[in-house]
Amino acid sequence: MDKISDFILRAEKIDRRWIFLIIGLAVLLPLFFPLGLPIRATIATQKVYDAIEALEDNSKVLVSFEYGPSTKPEIHPMAIGLLKHLFTNGHKVYVTCLWPDGLFMADEALTEVAEEEFNLTYGEDYVILGFRPGNEAVVKGMVSNIRKLFTTDVRGTLVDDIPLMKNINKVADFDFIFSASAGYPGTIEWVQYASDPTGVPLSTGTTSIMVNDIMPMVNSGQVQGILAGMPGAAEYEALIGSPGIGTSGMDAQSIAHLVIVLFIIFGNIAYFIEVQRSKKY
Amino acid sequence: MLKDKEFWLLAGGLSLAFILYWFVGYPLFKEERLVMFLVITIMTANLIYYIRYARKGGDIFLRSIPGLKAVEEAVGRSTEMGKSVLYVPGIMDMDQVETVAGVIILGHVSKMTSRYETSLNVPVSRSIVMKAAREIVREAYTMEGRPDLFQDDMVHYLTDDQFAYAAGVNGIMVREKPAACLYMGKFYAESLLLAETGNSIGAIQIAGTASQSQIPFFVTACDYTLIGEEFFAASAYLSQTPELMGSLKGQDMMKAGVIATILFSLLMRILFDLGLIKWNIISILTVQ
């Protein structure tokens, strides 16, 4: 028994690079050998889905991209899933970016979904207004007058010449807002400066870390549900019946979480032995 | 500072002016925002009252914050080891109050480093923060009578990009191995990257942030963490100036007011839901 205890105590002081290696393998292996674990939607994800389903045909939806390549694995799958859902239900999509790199993400997502999968027409079914610097000032500006802020779209076309922009002058002209957000500026700014003052309903998809910040707003009804990190994306993919990157990443995340939990338990066993020994001596 | 009589005359005059303005039909005023206006006015008045109270020498108790006591200890440790102090004022610009609080605390930390003749390294991620931080460090060194120790490059710019900044700061940590790492400001996902790297080099680490979602990471990886309000109170605690101490007391009074409002609203809402009153308090409290 003492030998086992000694081994556990020695293992507790293991070089952290071994932990990195094990986590690396825990993430990598399930990507090559998928387990196909079943995905069950949480209430927060279901609320997002229901909010989109409740929209009338041809609704005008403003989708804001506020993430970059670093958080792409978490948020891009939910942006793809959301766009698929919106286009399947026949809604019109208006894209804006509060982050400069969000523009690249938006371009990639719309090329994949709108152009390649749904064969939709730019300017008639969807439009990318692009990025404007100014953080919350952009949101405020859009609430008062979009045309003052965006005179052209991302392709250089005058906003007045885009058929989809007819009768769109401010945020209140939209039926729904979705913020795909990885930080500041993002969901909180959309709630504070756009959704709350205008009453336009808003849903969001964020990184897992950010969920804590947004959850009080979901509970108070200011935000219509939240897609929380990659699990949120996978759950949304399951709800719309279109498994994608989110779903395929779930096995890896499940195993990685399990490994971390095992590490914690192991660390606590070592701690327990240490405490017992110190009491003994 | 205004004398008591002048202060109350001014406050009374302003209140009377608003009442008169209200009775003449409040032209150009957004009526639906009246509650918000009153709340802001009362809260501001409360702050000013307590700042005056502190200035007049009123007694204000400040509980000790272990994280702040540890700041001096951390600088002392760096001095003993002959290593530098690394100070990270967050990744946001000066329009974020957390950054302002971080820069204020930097002023106090730089006073300590100048006193102990310890080298200070402040990498920043925004140009305006660089300017403000540089000014405040220069001022601290001058006030301590050591302008000769101050160099512009103590506060230097790395990049605006979140993860490139984290990589830059981590690089500094690994190469220079500072004995103390202080993280005070607004942080996002880079918080754990910084704190874990700091931990791996064995530095004493103190963090302060109001970024709710990053607090757990700092608590896990740092020796001390100033959580939310503690972080804002830090500058008052370190400087002990009456303005800041008074505003802290005012903040506590506001909190008591918020708690009372929550309890009162809960009661009113229950009565409304039970049909005992016809007045829904939520409609008043919801900001338009």
Added chain:
Amino acid sequence: MLWKRQIPILIATVVGLSTLFGWFIDHPTIESFIDDDATQWYDILASFAIFLGALNLMKLQGKKVLKQKSGWQYSLFAIGGFFFAIVAGFIYKGNDAVEWGVHVTSKGTLFKWMFEYMFTPLSATMFALLAFFVASASYRAFRVRNLEATLLLVSGIIIMIGRVPLGSSISSWFIMYLLILIASIVVNIKFKDKKITFGTLLAGVLIVTIWGSILGWPLDQPGLFYLPVLQDWIYNNPNVAGARAIMIGIGLGIFATSIRYIIGLEKSYIGE
């Protein structure tokens, strides 16, 4: 002194007061100033301030290379990267078919290539490091030191497992058996009596088995022991309650600091 002290304080007070109280004024000019102009002015000024930062960066890195300080080779990458980005953004498009400005997101341009094949992998790598750091930090720090730490640990585990599909596959009956096992260990540590320990274990196993047989072993029943339901509850109740309290405290802190700014008591921005 006037330009470095009084004027900046005056600007902060005037703009601060007009932005704060302008929110209550129903006038298009004032509304437009507050909603658009004031904040955009700040952003325009802040955008120009980037030159300050960029020059400082180049100065420091250049010094490092010229004086061949330790690690000067890394500085070459910083300087090279800086000029490469300027070339890709302002000098060489790489695809003459697209206009300047649009070239940033257009296929076949140098800027797009730089974004896709340099910036994206580098950023993703830094973010991915979090997975490893979370593992090592939680391994080191999550210890059952006292009641609070134990509660934190248990809720952390429930959320980590309950949040992912693996949690949905774990039957609530398995969790119940696990709890009985843990309870028996606790009983054993407390009483150090094999009979009591065995009795607790047997009674628990019997109760759960009979209960399960009656209900037909549904995966997610009783919900109290089903991890996804539990994690939902933790997220939506204790977590949100704590988050709200912290949020209110932070809000008041922000309010007090802002007012100190506006009335000129806080002068850190001018170095005081």
